[in-house]
Amino acid sequence: MSKLILSSTAEILLKQIIDIYSKENSHELRESLSSILSQYDIKPAMIPNGHPDLKQKINLFLDGKRLEGLSSSTLNDYALELKIFAQYIHKATNDITTGDIRGYLGEFEHLKPSSLSKKLSVLKSMLGWLASEDIIRKDPTAKIKPPKKEQRVPKALTIEELEMIRESCITPRERALIEVYYATGARLSEVQRLNREDIDWQTMSARVIGKGNKERTVYFSFKASYHLKKYLMRRLDEVPALFTTERQPFRRLSNRGIQRAIGIIAARSGVKKNVHPHIFRHTFATLMLNNGADLVAVQGLLGHTDPATTQIYAQITDEKRKQAYKQYLVQ
Numbered sequence: 001m002s003k004l005i006l007s008s009t010a011e012i013l014l015k016q017i018i019d020i021y022s023k024e025n026s027h028e029l030r031e032s033l034s035s036i037l038s039q040y041d042i043k044p045a046m047i048p049n050g051h052p053d054l055k056q057k058i059n060l061f062l063d064g065k066r067l068e069g070l071s072s073s074t075l076n077d078y079a080l081e082l083k084i085f086a087q088y089i090h091k092a093t094n095d096i097t098t099g100d101i102r103g104y105l106g107e108f109e110h111l112k113p114s115s116l117s118k119k120l121s122v123l124k125s126m127l128g129w130l131a132s133e134d135i136i137r138k139d140p141t142a143k144i145k146p147p148k149k150e151q152r153v154p155k156a157l158t159i160e161e162l163e164m165i166r167e168s169c170i171t172p173r174e175r176a177l178i179e180v181y182y183a184t185g186a187r188l189s190e191v192q193r194l195n196r197e198d199i200d201w202q203t204m205s206a207r208v209i210g211k212g213n214k215e216r217t218v219y220f221s222f223k224a225s226y227h228l229k230k231y232l233m234r235r236l237d238e239v240p241a242l243f244t245t246e247r248q249p250f251r252r253l254s255n256r257g258i259q260r261a262i263g264i265i266a267a268r269s270g271v272k273k274n275v276h277p278h279i280f281r282h283t284f285a286t287l288m289l290n291n292g293a294d295l296v297a298v299q300g301l302l303g304h305t306d307p308a309t310t311q312i313y314a315q316i317t318d319e320k321r322k323q324a325y326k327q328y329l330v331q
Contacts, residue, residue, distance in 0.1 A: 053092040057135065058082045061126045064133070069213045073189065081122040093130065098140045105144075113147040120146050154312065156286035157279060161271045168269035176224075176231035177243065177261060181277055183224035184208075185284030185302055188277040190218075192255050194242040196232065201225070210303040218301065285313040 017036065061082075062075055070078075088104050089096060101123060108116060124141045131139035157165070162182065169175040180191055190208040198206045204220040220228065228242075237244060241252035253261070258277055266275030273279065281302070288298050299310040 051086070051090055051092055053094075054086050054089060054096075057093040057130055058086060058126065060135065061129055064129065065125075071211075071213065074211075078122055078125070081119060082126060085123065093127075094136050096127070096140050098143055101140055101144060117146045120144060154282040154286075155273060155279065156282040156313075157271070157273065157275075159287070161269075161273065162283060164269045164271055165265060165275065168265050170268075171246070172227065172231040172234055173243065173246065174261060174265050176227045177258065178265065178280070179224035179227045180220070180242075181262075181280035182284055183221040184218035185281050185288075186218050187211075187281065187303075188255055188258060191242070191277075192253065192258055195240040196242055197240065198242070199228070201229075208303075212305075214303060216300065216303045282313070285310065289313050 062079060066075060089100055127139045127141050130136045165178060169178060186208055190210055204225050205217050207215055208218050209215055237250040239250050243253040244250045245253055262277055285298055285302060295310055299307050304310045
């Protein structure tokens with residue numbers, strides 16, 4: 001075994017402890033040790049790349065969640081967030097306190113409440129899971145409440161802006177992308193993972209895998225079906241993916257590739273909003289609810305577990321308020 005090299009201060013402390021260790025009276029020994037230790041400012045050693053016990057517990061948690069069926073993208077997000085946490089907290093997992101968690105989150109005061117909530121959510125998920133599995137004594141995040149969320153209505157496109165984007169499409173693939181995202185209200189990754197054989201042309205629908213590995217049905221409008229068929233008929237490749245790259249070697253279009261393609265269309269359109277794949281999901285929900293669609297039905301179409309998430313889109317517009325005033329006010 002290699003000899004440990006201690007600092008001069010640690011060597012002095014060690015010598016003092018050895019000198020009193022021969023004392024038989026445990027009370028006297030404790031008093032003597034307390035007297036010595038009171039002369040030092042003792043702090044946990046800063047272990048590079050985090051405490052090995054915490055790293056081991058993080059891996060255990062990730063393995064557990066992988067077996068539960070969490071998506072690889074969610075697991076990657078968890079792993080990145082927990083790596084940052086481990087580099088800050090230099091303690092064994094059982095020694096982590098509520099104060100440590102609050103101190104860690106306090107380092108990110110520049111972040112928005114939503115981003116801070118995400119950090120806390122990951123910690124609650126891991127430490128809560130470890131506590132429920134009896135791997136640690138208690139969950140230090142149990143008493144920490146998430147910061148109050150900003151109640152912002154997600155930005156959606158107006159009908160005019162949607163038409164401007166449609167008119168700015170040049171290739172069949174561009175138009176098909178826009179129509180599919182708007183008609184289905186699906187998430188970026190849900191459409192990206194679709195294959196040609198997933199489309200049921202008779203019912204104009206498809207099954208997608210959403211958050212939590214949950215499957216649901218999304219539907220295509222006549223316009224979306226028409227432009228999707230037009231795009232697929234022009235393709236000569238044998239790639240199973242619904243959307244592919246336009247240059248060889250043809251392969252499934254990545255999330256980043258879809259974002260880039262929609263960004264190019266938006267730049268041509270002159271629409272001033274930040275246009276991205278998710279804005280079509282916001283537009284789908286907002287326009288459906290404003291046109292009288294049932295909240296529960298829209299919740300199912302979007303794949304929301306909590307109806308409160310769907311309710312965010314049900315904000316009444318100024319125009320709708322004016323219409324209701326004229327229609328229902330007794331003169």
